[in-house]
Amino acid sequence: MLCSCGDSGSGTNADEAGNGSNKGGSSNTVNPSNDNGSSMATFIEDPRDGNVYAVKKIGDALWMTENLRIKDTLAYPMDADSTKCPGDSTEASCQKMGRLYKWMTAVNNNQSTDTNSGICPPGWRLPNDKDFSAMVSSLGSNDTLLYKKFQKNGWLNEEDSSSIYWSTYYSDYMSQPGGFIRRRGLHAITVLKMIKGYRSVVYMDYGFLDDYGYVRCLQNPEADSIKDYDDFLANKAKRTEYIRSTLEGAKRYMNKELKYGSFVDERDGNEYYTIKIGEQKWMAENLRYFPGDEYYKTYWDYVCYSQCSHEDSVDYYTNGVAYESSWAFPQSDTVGPVCPSGWRIPSKDDWDELRMNADTDQALLATGSLWESALNTTGFTAMPTSSDKTSGVDPFAETRFFTSELSAGENVDDENPKYKTLYYYWFDDGFTYSDANAAYIRCIQE
Incomplete structure (x- = not known):
């Protein structure tokens, strides 16, 4: 879309001048001000992401x-x-x-x-x-x-x-x-x-x-x-489908010798693999439910690599969404639980039971040359969310999961309180508990 606005005194906008917008996000006929011309500002909207840019005619060309x-x-x-x-x-x-x-x-x-x-x-x-x-x-x-x-x-x-x-x-x-x-x-x-x-x-x-x-x-x-x-949309759709069906996100790192179940989250149509470990039934993938920009936050230090935004990201299908505690544990009556119906955020006791059934923390880690030491004998498939999965093993790979327990001294009504999280720390080569207000979510069946 192209529009003109400003105090040029002409009273003519882009549409009045016969410069209507089109589906492609630009107009082939425009009458913008030049570098020495009027003060009228002309803008284009990029249909790919909604960004708006000022443009100006310089010489014989129209420049952003x-x-x-x-x-x-x-x-x-x-x-x-x-x-x-x-x-x-x-x-x-x-x-x-x-x-x-x-x-x-x-x-x-x-x-x-x-x-x-x-x-x-x-x-x-x-x-x-x-x-x-x-x-x-x-x-x-x-x-x-x-x-x-x-x-x-x-x-x-x-x-x-x-x-x-x-x-x-x-x-x-x-x-x-x-x-x-x-x-x-x-x-x-x-x-x-x-x-x-x-x-x-x-x-x-x-x-x-x-x-x-x-x-x-x-x-x-x-x-x-x-x-x-149209070509942009087609290429993006093709790549999205390739990631969904061929790469399969986290599914390609699962233990092929084990039997997984699956279910579909009716809220957004995301399908998740599940795995039974001991008497517990876990999601075998990180939660991908995306409530909206006002709730979603990205954290660099331990929660995600460099491309963990919503569906503009390859990692969305592999790592899921990184959540602030304010959305993971919403206090508003108008906002429902973050886990799908019939599932919940695990307690510390749930995580302890899982680790006991696994015998070793490495039995919970996804194989596929992502971690320095991984067995995934449980099928849990914990993904390294602080590393780039296109470049092989990262010796500093880490990840972090919420428990349902509020950290000591924190108030549930605070804007973004800290919760106890299960944290895989590369230096210890194993999981430990620590407090944080952002992490990934792995739901357990109620």
């Missing part, structure tokens, strides 16, 4: 004047470990300054040096080096004024001492004092670079595959934005 913020590890799997937030690395920084990407993620693993949409919104594309050069030329040659114009258009954040913006151009040149020399095996990408300091400059330079840079997209008038968006 904000850095791209999308992260979707189902549609763009490389997002899992090739993007980050700038500054203090918080999501708030991403919202304010845009997201940083490695080059292969920015181009969506497409090394085309010509027109390349990369991870840009439907109907938009990544700039190439010619686009950058034309844009810089249109803004003038005076370094000081040029730098100020880029600041005005949000290209350099106050928190950044320097910024780079990816282009599509890929070569095997490497920057060296005195010029560019060819070095086989050392690949570089033309970038727009800005440095803030004693001498503020904007210039073309070379960046490298492991660098992080911002993405600014420009409109591609030749694109079919509806088809682009």
Whole structure:
């Protein structure tokens, strides 16, 4: 969707000008202000995630004047470990300054040096080096004024001492004092670079595959934005189905020699495998019930790796959802129990009985080269939720489960009280109890 608003005095918005929105999230005919024009602001909404970006005509091209913020590890799997937030690395920084990407993620693993949409919104594309050069030329040659114009258009954040913006151009040149020399095996990408300091400059330079840079997209008038968006949805649906049916999330790490049961959570349609251990019947997977953004929280330190948000994440199907205690144990009469009907959060006594039946903590750990020592003879299949399951064994793998017992000195009415949790600590190579206000949930049948 594209809209115009502001105090331009024209009284004309995008629709009145015949620039209606379309399903693809962009319009091929717009009449935005240019760098020296009216104060009218023009915006696009990215249909993939709902992010809204200001855009402006610079020279002959329509540019986003904000850095791209999308992260979707189902549609763009490389997002899992090739993007980050700038500054203090918080999501708030991403919202304010845009997201940083490695080059292969920015181009969506497409090394085309010509027109390349990369991870840009439907109907938009990544700039190439010619686009950058034309844009810089249109803004003038005076370094000081040029730098100020880029600041005005949000290209350099106050928190950044320097910024780079990816282009599509890929070569095997490497920057060296005195010029560019060819070095086989050392690949570089033309970038727009800005440095803030004693001498503020904007210039073309070379960046490298492991660098992080911002993405600014420009409109591609030749694109079919509806088809682009349909292709995006189709590819995401295909990958989602692949994860559900082929990789099977945590199911692929279960003990194939044991007999599992299953049931479907009627609230959201999630299917869970179950396993009987001694006289207890456990869910053999972490809970995936997603109550909504207002309840869901992500914790880096021990609860999740880097991609444990809801269904934009591969880990959603493997690790489940990380819960704050305020949702795991809701006090509101309008909010029901977090476990499915007929199931509950286990007590400390339940966990003690499980561990006694297992003989050893390693008998509870998922096999499949995830933990340094795992047997999974019980079929419980505890997943390492602090490690990346695409890179093999992590010697620092950990996980944590809620018990139903409030920690000593905590008040159940507090905003997010601590509960006793069962914590697998890599240093001890075994489970122990400790207090926390965030963890995963493994339900036990009532």
